[in-house]
Amino acid sequence: GIQVEQSPPDLIxxxxxxxxxxxxxxxxxxxxxxxxxxxxxxxxNLFYIPSGTKQNGRLSATTVxxxxxxxxxxxxxxxxxxxxxFCAVSLNFxxxxxxxxxxxxxxxxx
Amino acid sequence: ExxxxxxxxxxxxxxxxQATLRCSPISGHTSVYWYQQALGLGLQFLLxxxxxxxxxxxxFPPRFSGRQFPNYSSELNVNALELEDSALYLCASSQQWxxxxxxxxxxxxxxxxx
Numbered sequence: 001g002i003q004v005e006q007s008p009p010d011l012i013x014x015x016x017x018x019x020x021x022x023x024x025x026x027x028x029x030x031x032x033x034x035x036x037x038x039x040x041x042x043x044x045n046l047f048y049i050p051s052g053t054k055q056n057g058r059l060s061a062t063t064v065x066x067x068x069x070x071x072x073x074x075x076x077x078x079x080x081x082x083x084x085x086f087c088a089v090s091l092n093f094x095x096x097x098x099x100x101x102x103x104x105x106x107x108x109x110x
Numbered sequence: 111e112x113x114x115x116x117x118x119x120x121x122x123x124x125x126x127x128q129a130t131l132r133c134s135p136i137s138g139h140t141s142v143y144w145y146q147q148a149l150g151l152g153l154q155f156l157l158x159x160x161x162x163x164x165x166x167x168x169x170f171p172p173r174f175s176g177r178q179f180p181n182y183s184s185e186l187n188v189n190a191l192e193l194e195d196s197a198l199y200l201c202a203s204s205q206q207w208x209x210x211x212x213x214x215x216x217x218x219x220x221x222x223x224x
Contacts, residue, residue, distance in 0.1 A: 044215075045212060047216060096166070
C-alpha cells in the first residue's frame with residue numbers, strides 16, 4: 001500500500017514563530033488532505049489539496065504531486081496551533097480510503 | 111448544519127464483551143468511514159460504507175464489523191473485546207459524487223477495555 005511519511009515528528013516553537021511541515025508519499029494520489037488534531041482528539045480538516053497551493057489565514061499548503069510531497073506552512077504561530085498535524089492521501093478514484101501519515105506533533109510555547 | 115455526531119463519547123468495557131459505536135453523518139453525505147487511533151499512534155483505516163454497502167475494509171480481524179442504515183448512519187461493532195482494542199474510534203463522512211472527497215470527522219468515541 002501507499003506509504004505516507006511526515007517530518008519532523010515533533011516540533012517545539014515559541015509563539016510568533018513560523019513553521020514548515022512536510023508530507024512525503026510513495027505513489028500518485030488523487031486526494032490529499034491536511035488535518036489538525038486538537039488535544040481533545042477532534043480532527044479538523046485544514047486543506048483539500050491534491051495539487052497546487054492554497055491559503056487560509058495564517059496557514060497555507062502546497063502540493064507538488066509530480067514530486068510526491070506536500071508542505072504545510074504555519075505563520076505567526078499561536079498556542080492554539082498546538083496539536084498533531086496529519087496529512088492523508090488516497091490513490092485512484094474508487095479506492096477512497098484515506099491513508100494517514102505518522103503525524104507531526106507541534107507544541108507552541110507562550 | 112449539524113456535523114458528524116458520534117455516540118457514546120466514552121465507553122468502558124471488560125475483556126470478552128461487545129461494544130457498539132454509532133455515527134450519524136452530515137446531512138446529504140452518503141459515505142461513512144471508521145478509523146481507529148490507539149493511544150499515541152496514527153489513524154488506522156477500519157471500514158468504509160457507501161450507499162449501505164461495505165466498500166473497503168482495513169487490516170482488522172473479523173470481530174470488527176459494522177453496517178450502514180438506510181438513513182446513512184452507521185454502527186461499528188467490536189466483539190470479544192481485547193485490551194488492545196482500547197482506542198479512540200473516529201467516524202468521518204463525505205459526499206462521493208462531489209468530485210473532491212473531503213472527509214469531515216466526528217469528535218470520536220473513546221473505548222476503554224479493562
